[in-house]
Amino acid sequence: MHLKYKIQGGNFSKAGFASSEVKKILRQLSIEPKTIKRLVVALYEGEVNIVAHAYNGLITVDIDTEKVTVTLKDNGPGIPDIDKAMEQGYSTASAAVREMGFGAGMGLPNMKKNTDEMTIKSVVNEGTEVIFINYI
Amino acid sequence: MKLSELTSKIEGKVITGHSLLENEVEYAFASDLMSDVLTVDKEDILLITGLNNLQTIRTAEMAEIRFIIFARNKKVNCDIKELAEENNIAVIECPWSVFKTSGVIYQLGIKPLF
Numbered sequence: 001m002h003l004k005y006k007i008q009g010g011n012f013s014k015a016g017f018a019s020s021e022v023k024k025i026l027r028q029l030s031i032e033p034k035t036i037k038r039l040v041v042a043l044y045e046g047e048v049n050i051v052a053h054a055y056n057g058l059i060t061v062d063i064d065t066e067k068v069t070v071t072l073k074d075n076g077p078g079i080p081d082i083d084k085a086m087e088q089g090y091s092t093a094s095a096a097v098r099e100m101g102f103g104a105g106m107g108l109p110n111m112k113k114n115t116d117e118m119t120i121k122s123v124v125n126e127g128t129e130v131i132f133i134n135y136i
Numbered sequence: 137m138k139l140s141e142l143t144s145k146i147e148g149k150v151i152t153g154h155s156l157l158e159n160e161v162e163y164a165f166a167s168d169l170m171s172d173v174l175t176v177d178k179e180d181i182l183l184i185t186g187l188n189n190l191q192t193i194r195t196a197e198m199a200e201i202r203f204i205i206f207a208r209n210k211k212v213n214c215d216i217k218e219l220a221e222e223n224n225i226a227v228i229e230c231p232w233s234v235f236k237t238s239g240v241i242y243q244l245g246i247k248p249l250f
Binding site for chain 1: 168169170171172173174175179187189190191192194195197198199200215
């Protein structure tokens with residue numbers, strides 16, 4: 001199964017819509033609730049990151065019998081230092097993002113914690129691509 | 137403790153989730169930082185927060201949280217109410233500070249996560 005969601009940067013009223021849709025589909029597939037929770041928490045953190053930092057983005061979700069592969073690709077400022085971005089507490093988020101309850105530098109580390117495999121590629125002034133895999 | 141009893145002890149007003157009032161509440165967590173809430177491993181807990189926006193409900197949806205108290209007299213708007221109803225989440229408004237709400241709930245025997 002292949003799912004695709006366009007994400008608009010800066011639009012916090014829609015942030016989480018894609019994650020919510022994916023959650024509903026995973027439930028319909030009778031995947032174990034703990035597995036769904038890990039996956040959607042990681043996906044939601046990633047979706048919020050696109051809304052918070054990028055101009056726009058695309059989330060694709062591929063579900064097969066043994067795993068779910070999620071790709072979050074955005075057009076945005078990119079991440080100059082990925083190692084630093086993975087440190088808990090490091091954030092470049094705006095005041096508006098913090099007002100929404102995010103931007104504390106916990107998103108990427110929490111994504112890592114809730115995924116089985118995760119890779120980040122980023123080019124400054126172009127964008128970021130995060131791919132993660134969770135086995136089901 | 138049942139959610140209905142807990143609500144009356146904190147002078148709370150039930151906005152959504154009337155069907156959940158007979159559910160037992162065992163654990164609670166207080167935070168205005170949704171990133172913090174997303175690190176919580178336990179499900180079906182009570183969240184006490186002063187952050188009243190759509191992302192609070194989205195966070196609860198992803199983290200499998202079924203009960204939310206909006207403290208500091210924060211009011212729930214139509215969008216928040218609608219999203220909470222859609223996800224079968226009980227939302228309660230409370231006039232007290234997060235500190236007082238949490239303190240009273242702790243005294244009622246609701247357990248902290250850590």
